[in-house]
Amino acid sequence: MQTDDEKITATNAAEKLRASPKKGCSCDSLAVGRLEPCTLVIFGASGDLATRKLIPALFKMFVAGSLPGSFAIVGCGRTEMSGEEFHNRLEGLLEKQKDFDGRHWRSFASCLHYHPLAYTSESFRKLAAYLRDLDKTAQTDGNYLFHLAVPPTLYGVIGELLGEAGLSHEKREGKGWTRIVVEKPFGHNLQTAVELDTTLHRSFEEHQIFRIDHYLAKETVQNVLMLRFANAIFEPLWNRNFIDYVGIIAAESLGIEQRAGYYEKAGVIRDMFQNHMLQLLSLTAMEPPARFEADRVRDEKVKVFQAIRPFSLKPDDNLVLGQYEDGNINGAAVPGYRGEEGVNPKSLTPTFAMMRLFVDNWRWKGVPFHLISGKRLQRKVTRIVIQFKDVPHTLFENVLAEHITANRLEMGIYPEEAIRLSFQTKNPGPRLCLKTMAMDFEYSRNYKGSGFDPYAKVLLDCILGDQMLFWRQDGVEASWGLLSPILDDCEQCRGRGERLHPYAAGSWGPELAADQVKKIIGHDH
Numbered sequence: 001m002q003t004d005d006e007k008i009t010a011t012n013a014a015e016k017l018r019a020s021p022k023k024g025c026s027c028d029s030l031a032v033g034r035l036e037p038c039t040l041v042i043f044g045a046s047g048d049l050a051t052r053k054l055i056p057a058l059f060k061m062f063v064a065g066s067l068p069g070s071f072a073i074v075g076c077g078r079t080e081m082s083g084e085e086f087h088n089r090l091e092g093l094l095e096k097q098k099d100f101d102g103r104h105w106r107s108f109a110s111c112l113h114y115h116p117l118a119y120t121s122e123s124f125r126k127l128a129a130y131l132r133d134l135d136k137t138a139q140t141d142g143n144y145l146f147h148l149a150v151p152p153t154l155y156g157v158i159g160e161l162l163g164e165a166g167l168s169h170e171k172r173e174g175k176g177w178t179r180i181v182v183e184k185p186f187g188h189n190l191q192t193a194v195e196l197d198t199t200l201h202r203s204f205e206e207h208q209i210f211r212i213d214h215y216l217a218k219e220t221v222q223n224v225l226m227l228r229f230a231n232a233i234f235e236p237l238w239n240r241n242f243i244d245y246v247g248i249i250a251a252e253s254l255g256i257e258q259r260a261g262y263y264e265k266a267g268v269i270r271d272m273f274q275n276h277m278l279q280l281l282s283l284t285a286m287e288p289p290a291r292f293e294a295d296r297v298r299d300e301k302v303k304v305f306q307a308i309r310p311f312s313l314k315p316d317d318n319l320v321l322g323q324y325e326d327g328n329i330n331g332a333a334v335p336g337y338r339g340e341e342g343v344n345p346k347s348l349t350p351t352f353a354m355m356r357l358f359v360d361n362w363r364w365k366g367v368p369f370h371l372i373s374g375k376r377l378q379r380k381v382t383r384i385v386i387q388f389k390d391v392p393h394t395l396f397e398n399v400l401a402e403h404i405t406a407n408r409l410e411m412g413i414y415p416e417e418a419i420r421l422s423f424q425t426k427n428p429g430p431r432l433c434l435k436t437m438a439m440d441f442e443y444s445r446n447y448k449g450s451g452f453d454p455y456a457k458v459l460l461d462c463i464l465g466d467q468m469l470f471w472r473q474d475g476v477e478a479s480w481g482l483l484s485p486i487l488d489d490c491e492q493c494r495g496r497g498e499r500l501h502p503y504a505a506g507s508w509g510p511e512l513a514a515d516q517v518k519k520i521i522g523h524d525h
Contacts, residue, residue, distance in 0.1 A: 037070035045075025142176030163203025260342030322352035327505025
């Protein structure tokens with residue numbers, strides 16, 4: 001295992017890379033020489049996550065020169081196939097992407113390997129021997145990154161088997177690290193989250209565990225802290241004295257696709273709120289950390305979760321649950337949730353939720369945070385809205401017949417990554433009329449680089465050992481502690497069906513939530 005001094009050294013190295021580049025360096029590039037050689041082992045390599053997200057992100061990183069000089073990728077899965085078959089399958093999938101650069105494929109493919117695997121002790125011992133041999137030929141210095149792109153039920157199993165095979169241990173000579181990447185969901189509730197953590201910690205230490213949330217790697221999400229704490233004009237207004245409410249929405253036009261088995265057990269609160277939505281809330285509401293370091297930032301996030309008022313289902317407008325019915329998306333008829341393949345025809349699983357939360361601390365006392373997420377809504381949109389209060393005194397009331405629209409700050413995450421601030425101006429002409437204008441910043445217009453895919457960003461941070469954008473276990477437990485009473489009440493109460501409000505696919509959700517949704521969507525609803 002790493003000594004305490006070695007852990008500090010690794011952390012300091014990651015923080016130096018995160019710091020502003022020196023004169024003459026480009027923010028669009030990374031000094032690859034600083035990245036340590038390593039082998040990335042992807043469990044579930046033939047699955048959807050690996051083929052649709054991880055491998056394309058790694059290929060783009062390879063083309064951009066953002067991978068270590070000595071690097072190997074080992075796909076592991078129960079599917080029997082040769083290395084050549086693995087290469088051909090991935091090449092066929094990548095060729096379908098519009099930005100596929102075939103000139104680099106052969107060089108990238110030379111880094112790709114495949115190892116059939118069963119989830120048994122003997123199979124993992126064979127994997128350990130295979131990796132030791134590969135380590136010598138690929139010169140990856142005994143550094144291993146294990147990515148669990150598998151169903152959540154296998155997280156603990158794989159963690160224990162890696163430990164039994166000796167693959168979780170780190171060398172003491174300052175050479176050779178091991179890290180494990182766990183996808184969400186981190187448990188099904190508070191109890192299972194604690195059990196999973198206990199299982200992983202039998203083989204891995206906390207600094208080795210990377211609980212991934214790719215939402216945090218999106219550029220606008222990363223920019224929330226920059227906007228707040230690197231600009232003197234925003235932070236003095238970022239409190240209950242000036243802000244009326246905060247709205248956070250993550251709407252999807254897609255249904256559940258082929259994920260009925262998972263979604264029937266999860267529902268929208270487990271799928272979106274326990275991770276993505278609460279992370280966005282914590283970034284928006286947290287206090288400034290003493291230093292821009294992983295643990296200092298995550299300390300402040302946990303304080304936000306701990307300050308959220310214990311949830312009450314009364315009055316009813318604190319929580320609105322819905323489930324989509326038949327409707328139309330972009331002019332095409334789509335089935336309701338209960339008509340999706342693999343879904344119980346009498347399912348009471350929510351596909352929409354609007355939650356009103358309050359952060360009971362000095363900064364936010366009394367300011368509502370409206371969190372909204374749902375499937376089969378009118379269109380895909382993700383944004384954070386800071387709605388400022390009305391001006392305290394309108395000296396124009398004798399000359400203006402209109403209401404003065406309050407200032408509004410929007411941080412767009414999808415479909416456009418943008419930051420937009422609205423303000424009032426006088427409309428040109430002889431009469432005194434106001435017009436709402438906006439100051440815009442759009443990444444697509446102002447950033448000329450190729451950009452970095454969120455999965456590429458988090459994979460790079462894993463290689464660096466930088467946990468800034470990853471969950472820490474106390475944050476996981478705090479979020480489950482907040483949501484578990486809601487889930488218990490909604491899933492065990494007799495009137496569960498009455499609380500589930502239907503909405504047509506292609507709408508903005510149940511009527512009970514429509515007004516608040518439209519406020520957050522704004523002029524483009």
